[in-house]
Amino acid sequence: MAKSPVDVWVVLLAAGCYLMFIVSMVYIVWDHINPIEWTAGGWAAIGAWVGGSATAGALFAALRQTGKTEKIAAKQLKASRELHDRELLEQRRLRQVEAIAVIWDRIGESVGPTTELKLRLERLKDLRQRASDATDQGKKAELEQARDEHTLALGDWFPHYQASATRPLLAFSSAHMLIDDRDIILLLRDLELAFVDLGKAAATTVANCVGQNRFDYTRLDDAKSKVLNLREPMITTVAEKLGNPALKAVRGESHSPSTNPQHPEP
Numbered sequence: 001m002a003k004s005p006v007d008v009w010v011v012l013l014a015a016g017c018y019l020m021f022i023v024s025m026v027y028i029v030w031d032h033i034n035p036i037e038w039t040a041g042g043w044a045a046i047g048a049w050v051g052g053s054a055t056a057g058a059l060f061a062a063l064r065q066t067g068k069t070e071k072i073a074a075k076q077l078k079a080s081r082e083l084h085d086r087e088l089l090e091q092r093r094l095r096q097v098e099a100i101a102v103i104w105d106r107i108g109e110s111v112g113p114t115t116e117l118k119l120r121l122e123r124l125k126d127l128r129q130r131a132s133d134a135t136d137q138g139k140k141a142e143l144e145q146a147r148d149e150h151t152l153a154l155g156d157w158f159p160h161y162q163a164s165a166t167r168p169l170l171a172f173s174s175a176h177m178l179i180d181d182r183d184i185i186l187l188l189r190d191l192e193l194a195f196v197d198l199g200k201a202a203a204t205t206v207a208n209c210v211g212q213n214r215f216d217y218t219r220l221d222d223a224k225s226k227v228l229n230l231r232e233p234m235i236t237t238v239a240e241k242l243g244n245p246a247l248k249a250v251r252g253e254s255h256s257p258s259t260n261p262q263h264p265e266p
Contacts, residue, residue, distance in 0.1 A: 092178075093242050095178055096175075096178050096179050096180075096181075096184075096242055097238060097242050099171070099174055099175040099178050099179070100175060100179075100184070100188075100234070100238055102171045102174070102175075103168060103171045103172060103175055103188075103191070104231065104234075105171075106167045106168035106170075106171045107168050107191075107195060107227065109164060109167065109168075110164045110165050110167070110168055110195075111198070111224060111227060111228070113161050113164065114198070114202065114220065114224055117158070117161060117202060117205075117206070117220075118217055118220070120150075120153075120154050120157065121154075121205070121206070121209045121215060121217075122215070123150060124147065124150050124151060124154060124209065124210070125209070125215045127143060127146050127147035127150055128147055128213065130143050131143035131144045131146075131147050151210060154206070154210070155210075158206055161202070162199065162202070162203070165195070165199045168195055169192075169195075169196075172188065172191075172192045172195075175188055176188065181241045181242070183237050183241060184234075184237055184238060184241055184242070187230065187233060187234050187237055190230060191227065191230045191234065194223065194226045194227045194230060195227055197223050197226070198220075198223040198224055198226075198227055200223075201219045201220045201222075201223035201224075202220055202223075204219060205217060205219065205220045
C-alpha cells in the first residue's frame, strides 16, 4: 500500500534530524577522534573497544542461543509430559474396562448355576409328589428315601451356590475403586443391587420349596432377568465412555456424553 505524503515527509524529517545529529557529534568530538593525532595508547583503546564490542556480541549471541535451547527443551518436556499423561489415562481406561469385564465373568459363574438350582428343586418336587401318590408301601418307602437323600444333597450344595456370590461382590468392590464416570457408577450400583437381590431370591425360593412345599420360581426368575437385562446398557455405556477414542472415530461414533436413560441428569 502506498504511503501518504504526510508519512513521507515525516520519514524525511526524521532522517534529516538523525543526519544532523551525527554531523554535529562528529564536529564536536573531531579533535578527540582525529586519527592523525592518535597515539599508541589511543589505538590500543580502539582495539580494546573493538574487542569488548566483539565479546559483547558473542555474549549476546550465546545468550540468544541459550534462550532458544531452553525454549526447545521446554517444548520437548511439555510434549513428554503430555505423552506420559495420555499413557496414564489409557492405562486407567483399560483397567476400568477390565474391571467391568471381570464383574460380568464372575456374575456369569454365579448366575449360571441358578438353572441347576431350579432343576434340583424340580427334582425334589417330583420325588415328593411321587412319594405322596405311591400306594405301594415298598415303593413309597423307596421314594421317601430318595426324597430325603435329595433334600440332604440340596442342603449340602446350596451353600456352595451362595458362596459363589462372594467373587462378584469382590469384583464390584474393585470396580468401585477404579470407575470415575458417573453413568457407569450408577449402572454398577444398579447391577450390584440386582445381583444381591438375586441371592436373596434364591435363598427365599429354596426356603419356600423345602420348608413349605411351595415351588414358585417367579421371584427367582424376575431377579435373574433384572441382572441380565442390565448387560446391554452396561455394554453401551462402557463403550461410549471408556471405548478407544481412535476406534470410535473410525466408527463415526459421537464423543459427546449421552444421558443414562435409567439415571437422567437432574
